[in-house]
Amino acid sequence: MCNFSTLEDIQKNEKKQNLTVAVLGPPNAGKSTLFNRLMCKEANKTYRLASEKKLHKKKRSRGRIGHKNPSDREGGAIVSSTPGTTRDRRECIGRIGGTYFTLVDTAGVDSERIDLLTSGRSKKDPVEVDMMLQTLEAAKNADLIFLMFDAKVGITTDLEETCRWLRKVGGHQWHQDDQDNANAPEGLDPLKKRVVILGNKLEGDAWANYYDVDSTVMDHLAEIERLGFGEVVPISAEHGEGFADIAAIIEDMTDLKRRALGLPDPQDNVDESSEKEMKKKEKPLxxxxxxxxxxxxxxxxxxxxxxxxxxxxxxxxxTRDAIAVDWQWNNRPVQLVDTAGIRRMAKRDHSDNIEDLAVKDAMRAMKVADVAVLVLDAEARMLQRQELAIADAVVREGRALVVAANKMDLLVDSEYSKEQYATDVRRQIEARFPGLRMTPVVPMSSLTGQSVEDLMPVVFNARERWARVINTGLLNRWLIDVLEDKAPPIVNGRQARIKYIMQTKGRPPTFLLFCNVDALPSSYMRYLTRNFQETFSMYGMEVRLAVKTGTNPYHDKTEKQRGGMGIGGREMRKKRMIRELKATGKPIKKGVRRRYQRR
Known part of the structure; x- marks a missing residue:
């Protein structure tokens, strides 16, 4: 398990003070597999959710979004045998041993993509250029670059071009004695990035001393050393072999950078005052x-x-992977997660499982989020069936929902304003899901930047309403007013009575109604939910009202003892008097009745 005191301390530091490790290499070299191995699952909330644990025991219905069998990735990068699966630059908190760092996964680098940056073919292949620019940004900001390649394939033109390109970026060979030389005047610059070549897909103990092994693969490894980045570190990202060498390199680089910047050791004990300050700081949305x-x-x-x-x-x-970006909006922390587009199962590409994994990653990002923003295409002028399914999934998961009506610049009808479109969207959502009345809708145009700044105030307001904890006294005053307007109906020949209400938790808001019956009619529950949303502005989220039979703990306890004293109370005395009457056939006298009362 992660050391959360150390983890919080690492998250507080600026990115320049943390060791940044970028994983680069040709396509299909195993970069995402290594990324998933080094990812700290507790820090990035990639541990298995409670809802996912049930999937291993019970099959999901085909009507649900992303019903495919769950992947073993559990929130990591998408791994596939198809080259070019990763496109965006994905960052997370990595951990190996007791060392934490910033880990970056990148798209594949080859000679063609490197040539795109200088050949002027950006208009012909804009997506490839964007992928290469993301990789270039990761290489520039990294302190340590792991250049991976398939050791069984050996040295290729793409790998040679990548090494030349990395020299231009500013990388140099890693030496194990860099830490000792850093303090010397003639030593290497401790803030200069290092490049370490990793030979992946080398399973088995025979690769530990690969110089003594006579094979074609070993000849390839020896040739790669001529590229100028030192010896190759043999690993197997799939089986977790060779990670002791990776741990030693990362720990040495972390210590080297910490001493160069004059930073304290994060493993040192933190005093109580600093721990209290960490708890007081606002958690990111x-x-x-x-x-x-x-x-x-x-x-x-x-x-x-x-x-x-x-x-x-x-x-x-x-977009394929769920890309999380740490951001500050008006000095308030936000973790913004961009996800892949969600299509119906019948319309997905089944040539491989990449799209299914991307949809599962998107749904997982929704499950661990506070607020989910559903983006619509305003040009369609109506909600699609899939968008209603996504909204239903968000509400069933207990998240707060905000709708962003994008592409408003494509509505050329001058008489049809954005306010009218927002009203129509609310009506369509309410017609399908009455519990989503008055869902916040923000019309905007992301391409032109129109009204984009209006989204975040609405999102923070939704989070505050979603996480609100309502006082029990205020809830019961609301309940008294509601019962005066409309009393509960008769249930199974018995007049239903709601004794009191209390909130059990927030995020999502959940409340218990203590009644004298086991359940209330669904029509009356909808009436309570509707009135509750109007009173406390709980719009765009599911208000969970549950019925429970029980006594009022705030009621006067002395009333329970009325009718005399004795073992078992009034009911037990009555049963004993009935047994005595049946046994003797005579009514109990007054003196005998007093003895029963004293028992």
Missing amino acids: RLAVLGRQNVGKSTMVNALLKQNRVICGAKAGL
Whole structure:
């Protein structure tokens, strides 16, 4: 398990103070597999959710979104044998041993993509150029670069071109004695990035001393050392072999950078005052951006961040991994997650399982988020069936929902305003899901930047309402007013009575109604939910009201003892008097009755 005190301390530091490790290499070299191995699952909330544990015991119905068998990735990068699966630059908190660092996964690098940066063919292959620019950004910001390749394939033209390109970026050979030489005047610059070549897909103990092994693979490894980045580190990302060498390199680099910047050791004990300050700081708002393909999700994320952080374009299905970006909005922390487009199962590409894994990653991002933003295509002028299914999944999971009506610039009808479109969207959602009345709708245009700044205030307001804890006294005053307007109906020949209400938890808001019956009619529960949403502004989320039979703990306990004293109380005395009457056939006298009362 992760050391959360150390983890929180690492998350507080700026990115420049943390060791940044980027994984680069040719396509299909195993970069995402290594990324998943080094990812700290507790820090990135990639542990198995409770809802996913049930999937291993019970099959999901085909009517649910992403019903395929769950993957063993559990929130990591998408891994597939198809080259070019990874496209965007994905960052997370990595951990190996007791060392934490920033880990970056990148798209595949080859000679053609490197040539795109200088050949002027950006208009012909814009997506490939964007992928290469994301990889270039990761290489520039990294302190340590793991250059991976398939050791069984050996040295290729793509690997040679990548090494030449990395020298231009500023990488140099890693030496095990860099840590000792860093303090010397003639030593290497401790802040300069290092490049370590990893030979992947080398399973078995025979690869530990590969120089003594006579094979074609070993000849390839010896040739790669001529590229100028030192000896090759043999590993197997799939089986977890060779990670002791990786741990030693990362720990040495972390210590080297920490001493160069004059930073304290994060493993040192933190005093109580600093721990209290960490707890007082606001937790980041986890925001998941969902929607169908090609509705402008990635464009909206870039417009919010005001940078080209994720790949976007006119081609549908560009985004695959759920890309989480740490962001500050008005000095408030936000973790913005861009997800892949969600299509119905019948319309997905079944040539491989990449799209199914991308949809599962998107739904997982929704499950761990605070607020989910459903992006619509305003040009369609109506909600699609798939968008209603996504909204239903968000509500059933207990998340707060905000609708972003994108592409408002394509509505050329001057008489049809954005306010009218927002009203029509609310009506369509309410017609399908009455519990989603008055869902916040933000019309915008991500391409032109129109009204994009209006989204985040609505999102933070939704999070505050979603996480609100209502006082028990205020809830019961509301309950008294509701019962005066409309009393509960008769259930099974018995007049239903709601004694009191209390909130059991927030996030999502959940409440218990203590009644004298086991259940209330669904029509009356809808009436209570509707009135509750109007009173406390719980719009765009599911208000969970549960019925429970029980006594009122705030009621006067002395009333329970009325009718005399004795073992078992009034009911037990009555039963004893009935047994005595049946046994003797005579009524109990007054003196005898007093003895029964004293028992």
